[in-house]
Amino acid sequence: MHKIISSVALAGMVALSLVACSTPSAPDCDVTPSGPASSKIAVSGAADAEPTVTIPSPLDTTETQRTVVTEGDGEVVEPGMYVTTNFVLYNAATGDRIDGSKDFSSSGEFPFVVDGSRILSGIVKIVQCSTVGSRVVGIVPPADAFGKDGPNFGVGATDSLVFVFDIKKVEASEPSAAPVELPTPAEWTQNVPTVDLGGDVPVVTLPATDPPAELELLVIKAGDGDLVTDTSTVTVDYQGTSWDTGEIFDQSYTRGEPSTFPATGVIKGFAAAMVGQKAGATVLVTIPPQYAYGTDPNAHDLGGQTLVFLIQIRKVS
Template sequence: MRSRLALILAAGVAAASLAGCGAQAQPEPEETASAAECTPSGEASDAIEVSEELGAKPTVTFEAPLEFSETQRTVVVEGDGEQAEAGAAVEAELTLIDASSGDELITTEHDGSQPVAVTLDETWPPGFVKALTCATVGTRVVTTITPEDGYGSAGNPQLGVAADAPLVLVADLVSIPEPPLARADGEPQELPEDFPAVEVVLAEDGAPTVTVPDEEPPAELQIGVLQKGAGAPVAEGDNVTVHYVGVDWATGEIFDESWANGAPATFNTAGVVPGFSAALIGQTVGSQVVAVLPPDQAYGDDPEAHELGGKTLVFVVDILAAS
């Protein structure tokens, strides 16, 4: 459910199906406990020259191949904002480089326009977590990431990361958004009379059970508000945190959900299928939305192109945060 870039970088988070990226196995952390502490600098990370101009893509210079045996983290620019703690959801701009060749693998603009939502927990490779944990908002850090703390023996083909490749990461910590709501908390709303007769029943924790009517699905995108939140509206391009459940109209079966994972999903509105994005943009934080997506607003008509191709999908979404 997160943006495509975040999914490719995380390479193994839940809800990847909606953004169109497959999950990959995570390597074991090199030092599990150290992710909750400030990772120290070292000879290798100190040897990397990184430009200090924030708001612009960094210039990164080092002699390749850069050799190191541990993940090291050097602060290039010290910010004066809030400090990121282990487990926090943060937004950062990132440049990832192959330490062996010096080749840039992926980068954002570093101008605030492309922040990546990163959760500082086991859903991300340990090296990314070590880079950003303890950083303060406004900080730029450079981190040497061992293969064990990166993508391990699996690598990351979508990024061009080879098996057992060491990496260099430059990260700018842009913001630490307010913690998301636990569930939608808005005022109950009546659905339009012509809205499909989808039934939504909530458990005590807010998890919805969705019952699809025994009738032909609508041919057009349908969006209804079940609860109207009092928070800020979701804008196009926002990173949003949601709880959701997705149901196949034809079978009534759940094909994807966040509730079963025990944690909400965070993604960019530009990184999901069109109907899901349309169901969020303009809605307010705290709202619960139900949307019926025909194939042209979901995964298209071809079941060979995607396992959900040709299907009408029903989503119930709690909007918990947006930034």
């Protein structure tokens, strides 16, 4: 349910030319090769700053391609490792910047496990076999990204994506997460949207009022299955709407399958709506900015916005 990649953090700039390099790899590391599309993307900028990226738009590919801009001399990123990066993301069809680090400093680095079941497979293909200290650029087709769900992220269904990653460090496994403290939602009784669950895709209609200022929850249907705890993994269908724009910004229903993730691995308001419910429950939650993507509208494209999520909990493990 998370955004493409959460925004991270930016700093000063100097020119570097794009150089296609081979990267040392572990014996069993499957290196994604450079190709005609990735080699056309010009990347310049200092190592610890957001790069300038020039894409000969429209640019397209049918398979993920990866070109090394600068090669680091650190440890090799292997599948299953926990890698920390700074990044920037563009729509290859339009050349528009979609997402990325707000500041290419340690305060906003983006860590993730190199595992295609937990993050886009195209991202895995770009970063695996890279070395710490490297800057790599990759172009990813819809099949290795969001597929037909691309339009929910402001990306056309046939648009490829361009990522530039700075590989900062790597660890053999994901560090143990500290316990997450979740807010307690109040019962949602006023200015509640109407919900129509009769079709393949639910319809949530927001009232013409200001959004609630607090985290509030309506239980549409109670579940009778396993209980969601802060250590559970959940499988859910969901639809997210911005109260500020009235637009759906993300949902699982159009993908045709639910999403699975750790119950506390999402924004706090979403997690708080699930923990304490049981499998089979359907809930509607209104999430103020402080429990969503923050109050700063410049930090994230959903920053400062109140979000409404319809959540159907399919499975708990």
